[in-house]
Amino acid sequence: MDDIVRAALKKWPRVPACHGWLGLDARGDWYMRDDRVQAAGPFPQVKGSRLLHQKLVEFIGRNYEADADGAWFFQNGPQRVYVELEAAPLVLGVQRIADDYRVQTHTGADVAQVKSVWLDELGRLFLDTELGFGLVRSLDMDAAADAVNEGRWAPAERPFAELPVSFGYVLSPQRSGLTRTGA
Structure with a gap:
């Protein structure tokens, strides 16, 4: 996990988690899923917008892990962004x-x-x-x-x-x- 993310967690320890906004498909591509996309259907039937910005993709990868229940998330500063998986973490x-x-x-x-x-x-x-x-x-x-x-x-x-x-x-x-x- 990035040092800047650890610092944000210490500064803001109780930020609510985010659900449904990020997906990982079977090719290893990340997808952003806004409210409109989420309303259109579940992942992966409706994927959303593929993330193409390489630095953002690398940042997500460095801060991607699982919680104790086996739900995988991206730690975005103080906020956990739980990931919808197509097939596997x-x-x-x-x-x-x-x-x-x-x-x-x-x-x-x-x-x-x-x-x-x-x-x-x-x-x-x-x-x-x-x-x-x-x-x-x-x-x-x-x-x-x-x-x-x-x-x-x-x-x-x-x-x-x-x-x-x-x-x-x-x-x-x-x-x-x-x-x-x-x-």
């Missing part, structure tokens, strides 16, 4: 480098350990890592398939509906009702 890139595979989160963090590998009924590949649970982005499925074919990763099957409970994350903090207060 992390979106993972996989790159083959020589005889090894590099996995990186959509926020730019390097994954040191893949603990388990999961395949849902739609053929999407998920990795449980020391940084959290994530979906392998579609662009990187060739490299991920190579890891599976080489026996480095052995996916087990599980229905998508079971993944959030099994791996302790919340797809929609707004609809779950778990996060009604701030930090």
